Amino acid sequence: MEELKDLKARLAMNRDGGAVKLNAEQKKEAFAFAEGYKKFLDAAKTEREAVSTAIEMAKERGFVEFIPGNKYVPGDKVYYNNRGKALILCVMGNDPLTKGVSIMAAHVDSPRLDLKPNPLYEDGKIALFKTHYYGGIRKYQWPSIPLALHGVIVRADGSKLTISIGENPEDPVFYVTDLLPHLGAEQSKRSLADGIRGEELNVVVGSLPYEGDLTGADSIKMNILKLLNEQYGLVESDFLSAELEVVPADKARDVGFDRSLIAAHGQDDRVCGYTAMMATLDMEEIPTKTCVTILCDKEEIGSEGNTGFQSSYLPYFIDDLAEPYGIKGRKVLSASQCLSADVGAAFDPTFASVYDPKNSCYINGGVCIVKYTGARGKSGSNDASAEYMGYIRRMLDENEVVWQFGELGAVDAGGGGTVACYIANMDVDTVDLGVPVLTMHAPLELTSKIDVFCTYKAFYTFAMRKADFNKL
Ligand code: MN
Ligand code: MN
Numbered sequence: 001m002e003e004l005k006d007l008k009a010r011l012a013m014n015r016d017g018g019a020v021k022l023n024a025e026q027k028k029e030a031f032a033f034a035e036g037y038k039k040f041l042d043a044a045k046t047e048r049e050a051v052s053t054a055i056e057m058a059k060e061r062g063f064v065e066f067i068p069g070n071k072y073v074p075g076d077k078v079y080y081n082n083r084g085k086a087l088i089l090c091v092m093g094n095d096p097l098t099k100g101v102s103i104m105a106a107h108v109d110s111p112r113l114d115l116k117p118n119p120l121y122e123d124g125k126i127a128l129f130k131t132h133y134y135g136g137i138r139k140y141q142w143p144s145i146p147l148a149l150h151g152v153i154v155r156a157d158g159s160k161l162t163i164s165i166g167e168n169p170e171d172p173v174f175y176v177t178d179l180l181p182h183l184g185a186e187q188s189k190r191s192l193a194d195g196i197r198g199e200e201l202n203v204v205v206g207s208l209p210y211e212g213d214l215t216g217a218d219s220i221k222m223n224i225l226k227l228l229n230e231q232y233g234l235v236e237s238d239f240l241s242a243e244l245e246v247v248p249a250d251k252a253r254d255v256g257f258d259r260s261l262i263a264a265h266g267q268d269d270r271v272c273g274y275t276a277m278m279a280t281l282d283m284e285e286i287p288t289k290t291c292v293t294i295l296c297d298k299e300e301i302g303s304e305g306n307t308g309f310q311s312s313y314l315p316y317f318i319d320d321l322a323e324p325y326g327i328k329g330r331k332v333l334s335a336s337q338c339l340s341a342d343v344g345a346a347f348d349p350t351f352a353s354v355y356d357p358k359n360s361c362y363i364n365g366g367v368c369i370v371k372y373t374g375a376r377g378k379s380g381s382n383d384a385s386a387e388y389m390g391y392i393r394r395m396l397d398e399n400e401v402v403w404q405f406g407e408l409g410a411v412d413a414g415g416g417g418t419v420a421c422y423i424a425n426m427d428v429d430t431v432d433l434g435v436p437v438l439t440m441h442a443p444l445e446l447t448s449k450i451d452v453f454c455t456y457k458a459f460y461t462f463a464m465r466k467a468d469f470n471k472l
Contacts (some may be wrong), residue, residue, distance in 0.1 A: 030453030038252035050108035071324035100335030107299030110266035111135030122221035135300030143178035151244035272341035279459035340420035346436035361406025375415025382420035384431035
């Protein structure tokens with residue numbers, strides 16, 4: 001009779017994989033890959049910076065600006081810049097477009113604090129900025145950490161100013177205050193969600209009064225306005241036409257004695273943005289299928305707006321790509337497959353009760369496939385088909401990509417969404433795939449270098465895939 005352990009080896013799912021499956025050389029490669037990733041994170045702390053950094057890197061690899069109406073041929077590499085906040089990178093493959101394209105879609109916006117349209121005020125001898133948070137933050141996490149200010153301001157005369165303050169060691173940083181414990185007794189009775197309220201996320205920007213005639217009313221605010229005018233030519237009303245984002249001033253750092261993890265802001269979802277982009281830039285030969293990689297904006301607030309994924313810029317781009325061949329864009333989309341490249345919620349042993357350990361992804365388990373996201377019975381989810389899941393797992397196994405699967409927490413513990421449903425709405429076969437993250441949406445999030453590398457490998461494998469997906 002067959003021994004139980006043999007039966008187990010033959011029939012049961014083995015989840016002891018991940019990092020242990022990589023050899024020493026591959027681990028070294030993963031750590032080296034992380035160095036480039038950290039540089040990208042430090043250079044790209046907003047969606048605009050991610051797009052401009054990506055364009056620079058793409059140009060170095062021979063990508064040129066997309067011209068609608070041009071008939072592109074296999075091997076051509078183009079990029080389409082959507083308003084400086086979203087980007088499409090495209091490498092033309094050998095297959096005709098009627099055979100579909102490989103879409104990888106990640107978002108490069110991240111939860112943060114945005115300045116209000118009229119942010120600057122003075123109160124209690126301090127100058128402050130009012131903010132309105134962007135995306136699903138836990139507000140209590142944002143006080144008492146060094147903050148940087150990034151973004152653009154369009155002045156009344158139409159001229160545009162781009163700023164980044166707080167990233168260089170000699171730069172000042174900004175700061176949200178919290179109560180001292182000595183006076184925090186009443187505040188401590190609030191619920192965690194209410195511990196710091198939206199209107200309490202006020203950013204300290206200065207404290208010295210103007211020394212001229214204006215000493216007195218609003219002299220600290222006026223001193224800040226004077227400095228902003230001297231340094232940047234700004235007047236107060238210029239804040240009305242600005243997109244200014246407050247993000248942690250920290251650089252990406254290694255975590256742990258073994259340096260296996262990375263702590264950095266905005267890894268949801270610039271980690272998938274970077275890995276998908278690098279898979280696209282690193283292609284050594286012409287892919288079989290045309291590869292379309294998208295770095296999109298506004299995912300964290302529902303993919304709204306013309307730079308978000310609910311906008312029509314992707315189908316328009318596909319239309320423009322296909323038109324010179326006399327092919328309808330929708331025919332291309334219907335034959336296409338997509339990896340919705342977004343992060344997964346890694347199992348956190350400290351808060352184990354909100355996960356189903358049997359269906360969670362784990363740090364160092366490799367790239368994570370998420371069949372469905374959503375909340376309250378998969379609502380808002382794409383829920384990939386068995387056929388497409390089968391195609392993807394076969395592709396990863398055949399190419400020895402270390403992968404795992406995961407669900408976004410236990411049933412009814414919460415939930416969330418990705419861009420997967422919007423791509424699937426275009427009649428594209430889609431599944432979520434990405435890097436497991438700990439402390440997602442916090443000012444600094446945690447990922448594993450090995451998972452980042454495995455995700456890059458997964459995207460590269462998908463971009464270079466040869467086999468068609470047979471829908472039936
Ligand atoms: Mn995300
Ligand atoms: Mn998110």
